[in-house]
Amino acid sequence: MSQLRFTTAGESHGPALVSVLEGMPAGVPLLAEHVDAELARRQQGYGRGRRMQIEKDHVEFLSGVRAGETVGSPIAMLIRNNDWKNWQDVMDAAPREGDPDPRRRAVTRVRPGHADLTGVLKYDRADARDILERASARETTARVAAAAICRRLLAEFDVRIGSHLVHLGGIDAARPDTLPEDLNAAADASPLRTLDASAEARMITLIDETKRAGNTLGGICEVVVDGLPVGLGSHVSWDRKLDGRLGQAMLSIPAVKGVEIGLGFETSRRTGADVHDEIELAPGRPLTGHTRRRTNRAGGLEGGMTTGEPLVVRVAMKPISTLMRPLETIDVAKSEPASAAAERSDVTAVPAMGVIAEAMAAFVLAQAFLEKFGGDSLGEMRRNYDGYLTRVGERIG
Ligand SMILES: Cc1cc2nc3c(=O)[nH]c(=O)nc-3n(C[C@H](O)[C@H](O)[C@H](O)COP(=O)(O)O)c2cc1C
Numbered sequence: 308m309s310q311l312r313f314t315t316a317g318e319s320h321g322p323a324l325v326s327v328l329e330g331m332p333a334g335v336p337l338l339a340e341h342v343d344a345e346l347a348r349r350q351q352g353y354g355r356g357r358r359m360q361i362e363k364d365h366v367e368f369l370s371g372v373r374a375g376e377t378v379g380s381p382i383a384m385l386i387r388n389n390d391w392k393n394w395q396d397v398m399d400a401a402p403r404e405g406d407p408d409p410r411r412r413a414v415t416r417v418r419p420g421h422a423d424l425t426g427v428l429k430y431d432r433a434d435a436r437d438i439l440e441r442a443s444a445r446e447t448t449a450r451v452a453a454a455a456i457c458r459r460l461l462a463e464f465d466v467r468i469g470s471h472l473v474h475l476g477g478i479d480a481a482r483p484d485t486l487p488e489d490l491n492a493a494a495d496a497s498p499l500r501t502l503d504a505s506a507e508a509r510m511i512t513l514i515d516e517t518k519r520a521g522n523t524l525g526g527i528c529e530v531v532v533d534g535l536p537v538g539l540g541s542h543v544s545w546d547r548k549l550d551g552r553l554g555q556a557m558l559s560i561p562a563v564k565g566v567e568i569g570l571g572f573e574t575s576r577r578t579g580a581d582v583h584d585e586i587e588l589a590p591g592r593p594l595t596g597h598t599r600r601r602t603n604r605a606g607g608l609e610g611g612m613t614t615g616e617p618l619v620v621r622v623a624m625k626p627i628s629t630l631m632r633p634l635e636t637i638d639v640a641k642s643e644p645a646s647a648a649a650e651r652s653d654v655t656a657v658p659a660m661g662v663i664a665e666a667m668a669a670f671v672l673a674q675a676f677l678e679k680f681g682g683d684s685l686g687e688m689r690r691n692y693d694g695y696l697t698r699v700g701e702r703i704g
């Protein structure tokens with residue numbers, strides 16, 4: 308079992324979210340503002356609904372951090388839901404049939420594409436609110452908080468994680484051959500987190516039109532990680548392969564339905580000569596053992612291990628399932644056809660999904676770092692890291 312793990316708790320309209328991260332070494336510099344900066348990035352993105360105007364996510368450390376440094380013990384975090392004050396009576400009371408406020412009635416017109424129907428059947432609940440409160444992507448706030456600490460650890464080893472939106476609702480955003488040095492600074496500067504202003508303008512028009520039609524949109528983000536050393540993960544067992552672990556982490560994000568590493572699905576359409584990355588000597592590149600791939604179609608992974616080239620993962624999100632012009636469904640209380648429940652919703656949340664995908668990558672990579680370099684303190688880990696790179700550097704050349 309990996310030394311590093313996290314768990315989250317909390318309902319979307321409950322008092323707060325909780326995140327507990329265990330296994331972080333002592334000595335990692337950490338302030339609440341590091342976490343808050345990532346929480347704020349997750350809240351961005353044109354196309355989100357009213358909820359994001361209500362929340363201003365802020366972390367409170369309850370344990371594991373002293374005077375701006377981790378101390379090695381579990382780090383418990385609290386993020387309060389501002390919307391709680393508007394929902395407290397709904398969340399505390401049993402639903403009331405016939406109440407004039409629709410929020411106080413049970414959610415029975417289950418939404419196609421959300422967890423509502425499957426959840427009420429599986430957990431034997433009369434009110435789909437008992438399901439949707441936890442299925443909600445509000446939970447990803449707690450993931451981003453835990454991962455912000457993983458990012459702090461990785462930053463100590465000059466690992467940088469960024470993402471940008473490359474597709475929305477049928478419109479591609481151009482991907483420059485050379486990504487900006489600071490990918491997130493460039494992406495975060497625009498409302499949809501693209502690197503293509505002209506495609507983005509068309510996407511914004513599409514979001515506005517889709518909103519007027521009561522419909523929703525999905526899209527794709529690309530996560531890029533640089534600064535990784537060769538050899539994180541392992542080829543020896545299925546559950547140690549880093550590509551498999553990244554795939555699981557990405558697919559656990561609500562509404563994510565596809566993951567590609569490097570060229571991904573495109574590799575199946577090409578011959579080997581146009582897929583595999585030729586290798587050459589490259590003195591002065593310690594992270595790759597002084598070698599270079601002439602291309603990076605593998606996206607930085609071979610045999611379930613990092614090659615030391617940038618890690619490139621694309622993540623696809625389906626359209627949001629709450630439509631303001633609702634789809635047909637059934638009412639599980641009345642056993643009759645109905646229009647799906649719809650109160651408020653995002654039109655699209657793909658830019659936020661990109662930040663969540665970065666977070667999941669940060670967690671999996673921090674796990675892999677700790678497995679490779681171990682250590683109860685940052686200093687111990689650094690000595691192991693330096694020793695490994697020295698050894699790798701002596702192999703070739
Ligand atoms: C950042 C983010 C925001 C989301 N916002 C909404 C929303 O406003 N309304 C909605 O119905 N689904 C929303 N979703 C998607 C649902 O949470 C998701 O579709 C649902 O939990 C069912 O899970 P599945 O799509 O993975 O099967 C959002 C997802 C993410 C990642």
Ligand SMILES: C=C(O[C@@H]1CC(C(=O)O)=C[C@@H](OP(=O)(O)O)[C@H]1O)C(=O)O
Binds near residue numbers: 357651
């Ligand atoms: C609260 C967040 O996302 C929510 C995810 C979500 C869902 O069904 O997944 C539904 C919406 O919540 P509400 O029903 O309160 O409007 C989103 O706003 C968040 O990202 O912080």
